[in-house]
Amino acid sequence: MTLESFGWNPHFARAFAAQAEQGERAGRVVCFHGAECTLWTAEGEVHAPLAGTLRKEGAITPVTGDWVLIREGAPSIRGVLKRKTLLARADSFQGGKPQPLAANIDTLLIVTGLDGDFSVRRIERFLVLAASSGIDPVIVLSKADLLAPDELAAAIAEAREAAPGVPVIPWSAMDGRDAGVIAGCVMAGQTAAVAGSSGAGKSTLINRLLGEELLATAGVRESDSRGRHTTTRRELIALPQGWIVADLPGLRAVGLWSTGEAVSAVFGEVAEAARTCRYRDCTHTVEPGCALREAVESGELGAARLAGFGKLRRETESVQQAKQRWEKTIAKAIRARTKQGFDLKR
Ligand SMILES: Nc1nc2c(ncn2[C@@H]2O[C@H](COP(=O)(O)OP(=O)(O)O)[C@@H](O)[C@H]2O)c(=O)[nH]1
Ligand SMILES: [Mg+2]
Ligand SMILES: [Zn+2]
CATH class of the missing domain: 2.40.50.140 (Nucleic acid-binding proteins)
Known part of the structure; x- marks a missing residue:
């Protein structure tokens, strides 16, 4: 090799x-x-x-x-x-620290099951995660076999609306379709990480790309479609298509270790409209005459989209200070040990 x-x-x-x-x-x-x-x-x-x-x-x-x-x-x-890149989330236990998930990832395959797992808000969160790490996102809507055609079309439209310019690929491991469309989103030599809730179908998808049952997959509890946490080890797998895939552990709730810029990049149209708001520190929630609230009222902007933007903006604001402190510590560590030349800025 x-x-x-x-x-x-x-x-x-x-x-x-x-x-x-x-x-x-x-x-x-x-x-x-x-x-x-x-x-x-x-x-x-x-x-x-x-x-x-x-x-x-x-x-x-x-x-x-x-x-x-x-x-x-x-x-x-x-x-x-x-x-090259570092995929990291906010450490859920210690707060002011990033928890690295994987390094040198080029593409983030965001896998969402079209069962109880489907949530545009969670997709947006993963998009921010990708944006803040400089990683290209691809949205995979798995378990497409569970929906009627019109329901499927609606879910695809909803995902597309939340992610302009991002490939949205309906997928099913059960109906004999070819995984080639997904494989086509990653170039040879690149590394893709597969992220999503436990039970979303990540391991099943990787096995299909691989052409063998390498990874263990788990049944989903019928009652609520929530999977059990089966993946505890993170692993890289070299695929016959010439790219490498990382099976991340089930990430249902990923705390953002990201800046407001990443949120604005993902919510481009909301951030754009926010610039026309007359208030400087507008929360876009209660202020009379707020441009974003008006845009929602006139139907230009989805209310859920604005709420998603606001929530992630607030979350990244609270991370901002911890992130600055952390970056200072890292810069100091780098100066102390120049040989390793780490760059953990992201
Ligand atoms: N109906 C349906 N079930 C799927 C599909 N893909 C995976 N599953 C099932 O979902 C469960 C969880 O899959 P798994 O790949 O282990 O999910 P992971 O936790 O994301 O790795 C398993 O029982 C799979 O058989 C699909 O496309 N359609
Ligand atoms: Mg798995
Ligand atoms: Zn406003």
Whole structure:
């Protein structure tokens, strides 16, 4: 296997040239279980622990998808190559910290089951997550077999409205359709992460792309369509189509580690209309004569769309300060250990 088949490209070659020391080679993190990483290397799969420097307080540890420096001989991971992207959410326990989910992701396949799982608001949240990480989103509406044609058309229209310019692909693993349309959204050599609720059909989709039942899939509780959490390990899988897929754990509620800019990018038409609002610090909720409220009243703007915008805007405002503090800490850590040249700004 070549490194290219695992997503190696000129970006990482440059990072390697800048960061590697004598006797170090590159590998990509397939999964990481606390003490040891499973890595793809040009010589095959390797298991390696973190070197002592990466186990120190404050060190930036690798996540799935990272390219790392491996010392020859008794292999150990010496550093993380400068990331192209980092998919991260707000840490649900510690607040002011990002929780990295995966690194070096090019495309986010947002999988939403067309059963009780379907929620445009959640799709918008994932779109903000992608936008804030510089990752291209693709919306996959799975379990299309469960809806009548008119219901399906309505769901597609709703998703399209929430995501102008983003591919929206209805999908079913049950009706014999070809996964090629989804595969066509990702270029060879790129890495896509599959995100969505547990039970949305992510593993089933990956198995279909792969052409074998590699990942375990789970039955959904009939009563409420909520899945059980079956995916606990994050893994990369090299697909025969030439791209790599990361199966993220079920993300029902993902706290945003994002800025208001990412929200405005996703809600372009709302942000645009907000600029014409006469109030400077308008909450667009109760202010008389607010441009956005007027746009809703005249039917130009969906009320739910405005509510979704407002909610995510407020959430990112509260993250903003924590994010600035965190970035300062990271900048300090980078200066202290220039060799690794991390860039965790995102
Ligand atoms: N009806 C229907 N069920 C599906 C489809 N895709 C997956 N499922 C079922 O949904 C359940 C959860 O799928 P799984 O792939 O494990 O979901 P994950 O948690 O997102 O990885 C399983 O019982 C699958 O058989 C589909 O397209 N249509
Ligand atoms: Mg799964
Ligand atoms: Zn307003």
